[in-house]
Amino acid sequence: xxxKKILCPENLFFFLSLAGILGFFVFAVLKxxxxxxxxxxxxxxxxxxxxxxxHLSFCVDPERLYEVGEIxxxxxxxxIMYRALYLLSSAGGGDAGPRGWTIFYNSFRYNAVYxxxxxxxxxxxxxxxxxxxxxxxxxxxxxxLFFCFFFSAPFIGSxxxxxxxxxxxxxxxxxxxxxxxxxxxxxxxxxxVLIAVCAGFKIYPAIFGLLYLKEKRWKxxxxxxxxxxxxxTVPFAWFGGMKGFxxxxxxxxxxxxxxxxxxxxxxxxxxxxxxxxxxxxxxSPVITAGTxxxxxLFLLLMIILAWFSQDKTRTIxxxxxxxxxxxxxxxxxxxxxxxxxxxxxxxxxxxxxxxxDWLNAFFAGMIYTIPMxxxxxxGFVLGFHYFTMTAVEVWLYCAAYLFVLxxxxxxxxxxxxxxx
Numbered sequence: 001x002x003x004k005k006i007l008c009p010e011n012l013f014f015f016l017s018l019a020g021i022l023g024f025f026v027f028a029v030l031k032x033x034x035x036x037x038x039x040x041x042x043x044x045x046x047x048x049x050x051x052x053x054x055h056l057s058f059c060v061d062p063e064r065l066y067e068v069g070e071i072x073x074x075x076x077x078x079x080i081m082y083r084a085l086y087l088l089s090s091a092g093g094g095d096a097g098p099r100g101w102t103i104f105y106n107s108f109r110y111n112a113v114y115x116x117x118x119x120x121x122x123x124x125x126x127x128x129x130x131x132x133x134x135x136x137x138x139x140x141x142x143x144x145l146f147f148c149f150f151f152s153a154p155f156i157g158s159x160x161x162x163x164x165x166x167x168x169x170x171x172x173x174x175x176x177x178x179x180x181x182x183x184x185x186x187x188x189x190x191x192x193v194l195i196a197v198c199a200g201f202k203i204y205p206a207i208f209g210l211l212y213l214k215e216k217r218w219k220x221x222x223x224x225x226x227x228x229x230x231x232x233t234v235p236f237a238w239f240g241g242m243k244g245f246x247x248x249x250x251x252x253x254x255x256x257x258x259x260x261x262x263x264x265x266x267x268x269x270x271x272x273x274x275x276x277x278x279x280x281x282x283x284s285p286v287i288t289a290g291t292x293x294x295x296x297l298f299l300l301l302m303i304i305l306a307w308f309s310q311d312k313t314r315t316i317x318x319x320x321x322x323x324x325x326x327x328x329x330x331x332x333x334x335x336x337x338x339x340x341x342x343x344x345x346x347x348x349x350x351x352x353x354x355x356x357d358w359l360n361a362f363f364a365g366m367i368y369t370i371p372m373x374x375x376x377x378x379g380f381v382l383g384f385h386y387f388t389m390t391a392v393e394v395w396l397y398c399a400a401y402l403f404v405l406x407x408x409x410x411x412x413x414x415x416x417x418x419x420x
Contacts, residue, residue, distance in 0.1 A: 009353055009361035010141070010346055016365025017148040024370040034380075039370055041158040041332050043382040043390050049103040049114055052163030056110075059083040060097035065239045066247035073251045076235035076244065077200030078165060089113040118160055121167045122150060128171035129343060132178045136347035145346075149339055152368040153392050159333030166333050169198050173205055174340050177316060180211070192220060196227035200235075204323045207303075211315070214307055258329045259291060262386025264397045266330045267295045299326045305411050310418075313348065314411055317341035321404050332393060335367055335400055359406055366399035 028035040037043055058069030059079045066072055072079075087093050089110045099105040103114065126146045133142055149155055159167045176194035179187045198205035206228055212221035236245050261276060263269030271294045275287045299322055306318035320341055324334045342364045345357065374395040383390040 009357045012358065013342075013346075013361040013365045013368075014144060014148065016362065017152065017369040020369030020372045021148065021151045023372040027372065027375070038375060038380050038382055038390075039153060039157045039392055040161055041390070042387050044387075045161075046104070047102060048161055049163045050101045051165070052114055052117065053098045053101045053103075053106065053110075055079065055082045055165075056086050056089070057098045057101065059086055059239075060093075062239050063244075066244045066251065067240070069251075071251060071255070073248070073255045074165075075200055075203060075232050075248070076239035077197070077231050078202075079239055080235055081165075085113055085117060114163060118163060121160070121171075124171045125150070125167065128174045132174055132343055133347050145343070149336075149368055151370075153370050153396060154332050154335040154367065157370070157392070158331060159336055162331075162333070164331075164333050165201055166336060169201055169205065170336050170339065173198050173208070173337075174343065177208070177340065177344070188220070189223075192224045192227055195224060196231045199228050200231035204327055207319050207322055210303065210306060210319065214315075256328045260386070260388075262384065262389035263329075264389055264393055265332060265334065266328055267298045267325050268328050270401075271295065295326055295328075298322075301408070302326075305408065308415060309411055310414070311411070313341050313345045314407060316344060317407055318411070321407075324400075325404070331388065332396065335396060338364070338367065338400070338403070356410055360403075363399055363403035363406070367396055367403070371395035 024035065024039065033045075036045060041047065055069075055072065055074065055078070058065050058072045059082045061068060062079070062083060065076070065079060086097060090097070091109070098110055099107075103111050106114075126142075129146055129149075130139075130142050133145070137145070150160070155167070158164075172194050176191045176198065179191035179194065182188050182191070195205060195208050198208075209221060209224050209228070212218075212224060236242070240247065259268065259272050261273060261282070263272070268291050272287065272291050275284075275290045276282055279286055281287065302318045302322035306315045306322075309315045309318065317338075320337045324330065324337050327334075342360055345360050371392055374391055378391050381391050384394070
């Protein structure tokens, strides 16, 4: 391997990511439970499978889904999957569903299906990475990339630990963005379907419809809207009908209204924390206005930058950032979406790297790792007295927000050069 190949952004990422992950493995051998307690989401290993079993329990009675699941904010399309998993776990239905919202309360049959689900998610992620990087990266590099992502704090310490379906949407969206520029009309149509399916699970991937408008692919944009409407509306026929839809709207409103102190995982939470410190109050008109307006301004900024950017990867980055940091009540696992623009940037070229390529690799290495430096600097303190604001979270989100700020500055400079 020549010197040019060794000194590349890809290897910088591998070094930073693996240093933290392998260091944690050594730490875990020495400290055992204490090490995992420090690393996992909320410093709470007891939440294993919570995002899986919670939604599984909601769809035991499909017609009453949104009545029983008072925090069920997914569109009904997502519950087609959870309903199928419930039927598989309960041998065709007929029981009361999961006994609790974590693996510790449930029988082998339920847990076996859960572990099979996680295995599928992991293998599908590997498949998606391999498909997107095909012809651009060697097989061993793809496997190493998967290893870094899978064993990082956002994935193994959050998304895979709680069984969140975000791990599925990451892979589907990655494939859709690769497929949308295919020479095959059928493959491009498949990309539209996949984006609609992603929106049917989580709503906010619908923002990628802007790509088709930006590129003036009007016919595809119309078909994407049609697919999206069908995927969103038709499943309500089995999950509560109009009443289910109205209850879903209530759940969405309640979710968007959450304001817990210490929630660094989304813009509204950051704004709330800052305004509490500035005003000395936890509830004031200034806080209400600020936590409403500033997140909307952030969303608008991401959309504007994505619209005017001439860099395809940076365009994807801004749309992903809107998905990751705007929705309220996000958790650590949503950082997983940022692997999508990072992987696309890695596959763009093999030489002539820019400062942005190195910065992307640096920030990705800081996020998709286990931050042992943070642990060493703080004596492996767990957190800061707020259930989601762990020491690991502080490291990851400092890196993530600096990543976003860097991309904003770079795009701003590019716009000024073009005098847009």
